[in-house]
Structure formats: structure tokens, C-alpha cells
Amino acid sequence: MRAFVFEKGSFKVTELPKPEAGTLEAVVAIKAAGLNRRDLYTPGRLGNDSESLILGSDAAGVIEAIGEGVTDWQVGDEVIINPSLRWYENSDVPPADFDILSFPDNGTFAEKIAISVEQLERKPAHLSFEEASVIGISPLTGYRALFTKGQIEAGQTIFIPGAGSGVATFLIQMAKNVGARVIVSSRSEEKRNAALEIGADVAIDTHADWVELLKEEQIDVVIESVGRATFNRSLDVLKKGGKIVLFGATTEEVVDFDLRKFFYGQYTLYGTTMGSREEFRACLEHLAEFNTHPVMDRTFSLDEAEQALEYLKENHQFGKITITI
Structure with a gap:
């Protein structure tokens, strides 16, 4: 062969x-x-x-x-x-x-x-x-990050830095399927527009001032996979008591962040990778139920x-x- x-x-x-x-x-x-x-x-x-x-x-x-x-x-x-x-x-x-x-x-x-x-x-x-x-890897990773760890629900707001990855596109679609509001970022205008076309509500430039652009948003969950380049910026726009779910680090893997700011903000940080067969089957059922491609x-x-x-x-x-x- x-x-x-x-x-x-x-x-x-x-x-x-x-x-x-x-x-x-x-x-x-x-x-x-x-x-x-x-x-x-x-x-x-x-x-x-x-x-x-x-x-x-x-x-x-x-x-x-x-x-x-x-x-x-x-x-x-x-x-x-x-x-x-x-x-x-x-x-x-x-x-x-x-x-x-x-x-x-x-x-x-x-x-x-x-x-x-x-x-x-x-x-x-x-x-x-x-x-x-x-x-396989992308939707399973996204499903566990979104539902098992992030526990996203209808009416909540999710922020996804890096809109073009395979996992991100599944995240956008699955979050919208259950009635969540979706915000994404990308350096590419073409990718920002593409994210809007598949359901994202807001798409912002990676190089923009996130705090200013998102000051009216109440972001419940951030799904992070970029790493050092965006981690602290993501924390800056997450609402007090919100969750960060981390499944990758396409930039540098080592991140410094302010512990006092973190515990005063009552934030929760989850790490995740892949998922179980139980979650994989639930993911397949989700995709079929919503006819998601x-x-x-x-x-x-x-x-x-x-x-x-x-x-x-x-x-x-x-x-x-x-x-x-």
C-alpha cells in the first residue's frame, strides 16, 4: 500500500x-x-x-x-x-x-x-x-473544551482568540448551535469575515485594543489556544468570575500572569486536551442534530x-x- x-x-x-x-x-x-x-x-x-x-x-x-x-x-x-x-x-x-x-x-x-x-x-x-x-482531533477537542470544561449555555458569551484554526471553526459553530454569543479575533481581515459568515457575532483584529472594543461585553468563557501572545489579553477581557479553557499554545508556551489579579478576579483556569469516547459520541450526536458540516x-x-x-x-x-x- x-x-x-x-x-x-x-x-x-x-x-x-x-x-x-x-x-x-x-x-x-x-x-x-x-x-x-x-x-x-x-x-x-x-x-x-x-x-x-x-x-x-x-x-x-x-x-x-x-x-x-x-x-x-x-x-x-x-x-x-x-x-x-x-x-x-x-x-x-x-x-x-x-x-x-x-x-x-x-x-x-x-x-x-x-x-x-x-x-x-x-x-x-x-x-x-x-x-x-x-x-477527529479538532471537534473532539473543541467539544470537551466548550461543554465539559467551559459548560457554555444559551445566552452566554464566548471569546475565541485565533479564528482560523480547525478547532476554532468547530467552536464557533457548536457554540452558536446552542444559542451562545461568539466573539473571535484574527490578524486577517479575510478570516474575520469568514468567521462572521459561519456564525460569529463579533470579529475583532488581533492587534486592536481588546479592552476598549469589548468593554460592553460580558465574556463568560475564553477558549485559549494561542499561548503567550494572547493569554493575558484574554484575561483582561474576561468578566470577573469567568473561565479560561486552555487547550493549546501555538505561540510560546510559558506565560507570566498576575496571581493577585487572578485570585481577586475569582477566575477559573481549565486545561484540556482531546476527550473520551463518550464525549466523541456526544460530539457526533451534536453535529448530526444540528446538521453541522x-x-x-x-x-x-x-x-x-x-x-x-x-x-x-x-x-x-x-x-x-x-x-x-
């Missing part, structure tokens, strides 16, 4: 043996695989002396073979892959054996994958394979996978990127 791998410091498309279904596993013929920022960071974790590893965490496809003991699935079923490995029940933190698909195991940028059927879900009927291929930016072929990673690295996208296979 053909696969896109990182090996000894470089990317390449190569031929690999076809996987076989083990006990309680299925082989999925992948139709499309979604990109995530994780795919940019994994090569750095592997180093230049690494053995071959297939990148990619998200995918949608069709079951091609099933292994011994599989009873709930059959050949021909259309599925999506849950990349949150072995985290089944909702909990404050994932279990000790939790991993995210593609490190240390082979991922989804390949024609086929053998994977535990515990990680499979039915492909939502209202989504194409390309759309379904990005229902992911915001798709661009589609690349498997041979263009390295170009797709470079495109993501340069932050050109608004929404999700997928690779058709």
Missing part, C-alpha cells in the same frame, strides 16, 4: 506492506485523512534518526476486513476513526495508557490502517468522506501531503485541510 511517512529526518510517499486485522481489529480502506497541527510537531518528537512512521490521526473510510472476535462491524461499513486511543469513559484526565493515534503507532496518511474496532464510529450520514475525515479549506492528494503540511504550517487555512486517498 502507499503511505506518507516521516523517516530519518525527511518525508516521503512509499510502499509498505498491507496491514492485517488482528483480534478485535478491522482493516479500514481510507478514503480521506484530515490534517492537524500534531502532524507538524510529531517529526520533531521523532528526530532525524527515526524509523519510518505513518503520520496522520484523523480519517474516514470503509471497512475492508475484520479480525477474530469482531461482531458489531462488517465489511463495507462506512466509518470514521476516533484518534483518542483507549479513553472510553468521560473523566477528569485520560487513563494512563492513553495515546493519540500516529505517535507512537502508525497513523492515517495511508491507503489502509488496521485498528481496534473500539476506535471506530459510524460515519455521519450527512457528511461526505472528505468532511468526515476531519471529525465542518468548514473545509483545501483538499490535497496523498502525493501532495508534504505541501499540505507546509500550507498548514504557514497558517493559510480557514477551517480544515484533508488529504484524499
Whole structure:
């Protein structure tokens, strides 16, 4: 089979043996695989002396073979892959054996994958394979941040710095689905306008004076993923007693902030990453209930996978990127 791998410091498309279904596993013929920022960071974790590893965490496809003991699935079923490995029940933190698909195991940028059927879900009927291929890391991360941690409700206001990421576009749509008010920021006027088109109520320039622009707003929850560049600015516009939910740091990871200001403001800070299968299934139900489609930016072929990673690295996208296979 053909696969896109990182090996000894470089990317390449190569031929690999076809996987076989083990006990309680299925082989999925992948139709499309979604990109995530994780795919940019994994090569750095592997180093230049690494053995071959297939990148990619998200995918949608069709079951091609099933292994011994599989009873709930059959050949021909259309599925999506849950990349949150072995985290089944909702909990404050994932279990000790939790991993995210593609490190240390082979991922989804390949024609086929053998994977535990515990990680499979039915492909939502209202989504194409390309759309379904990005229902993984981004919406799961966003769902847990928004509902499990942020506990956002109708009538509340949420602020999302950085409007163009895949998670942000899901956050905008899911928050609007439940009746929340959504404010976003971006350096790009094009991305600010795109955010308004998919439901954001207010879109402000990242370089503007947030305190002045948002002085009439009562922001209940900030969903932060930018890091040092925006963390304190986000805290400045959060209402007293509000919540910050943090799931990433695309800028510098170390942040200094005023502890006295924080505890006088009675703020709550939550950290979160990924989510459980229970939350993943709730997320799928949410998307189906509201007929929500992911915001798709661009589609690349498997041979263009390295170009797709470079495109993501340069932050050109608004929404999700997928690779058709």
C-alpha cells in the first residue's frame, strides 16, 4: 500500500506492506485523512534518526476486513476513526495508557490502517468522506473544551482568540448551535469575515485594543489556544468570575500572569486536551442534530501531503485541510 511517512529526518510517499486485522481489529480502506497541527510537531518528537512512521490521526473510510472476535462491524461499513486511543469513559484526565493515534503507532496518511474496532464510529450520514475525515482531533477537542470544561449555555458569551484554526471553526459553530454569543479575533481581515459568515457575532483584529472594543461585553468563557501572545489579553477581557479553557499554545508556551489579579478576579483556569469516547459520541450526536458540516479549506492528494503540511504550517487555512486517498 502507499503511505506518507516521516523517516530519518525527511518525508516521503512509499510502499509498505498491507496491514492485517488482528483480534478485535478491522482493516479500514481510507478514503480521506484530515490534517492537524500534531502532524507538524510529531517529526520533531521523532528526530532525524527515526524509523519510518505513518503520520496522520484523523480519517474516514470503509471497512475492508475484520479480525477474530469482531461482531458489531462488517465489511463495507462506512466509518470514521476516533484518534483518542483507549479513553472510553468521560473523566477528569485520560487513563494512563492513553495515546493519540500516529505517535507512537502508525497513523492515517495511508491507503489502509488496521485498528481496534473500539476506535471506530459510524460515519455521519450527512457528511461526505472528505468532511468526515476531519471529525477527529479538532471537534473532539473543541467539544470537551466548550461543554465539559467551559459548560457554555444559551445566552452566554464566548471569546475565541485565533479564528482560523480547525478547532476554532468547530467552536464557533457548536457554540452558536446552542444559542451562545461568539466573539473571535484574527490578524486577517479575510478570516474575520469568514468567521462572521459561519456564525460569529463579533470579529475583532488581533492587534486592536481588546479592552476598549469589548468593554460592553460580558465574556463568560475564553477558549485559549494561542499561548503567550494572547493569554493575558484574554484575561483582561474576561468578566470577573469567568473561565479560561486552555487547550493549546501555538505561540510560546510559558506565560507570566498576575496571581493577585487572578485570585481577586475569582477566575477559573481549565486545561484540556482531546476527550473520551463518550464525549466523541456526544460530539457526533451534536453535529448530526444540528446538521453541522465542518468548514473545509483545501483538499490535497496523498502525493501532495508534504505541501499540505507546509500550507498548514504557514497558517493559510480557514477551517480544515484533508488529504484524499
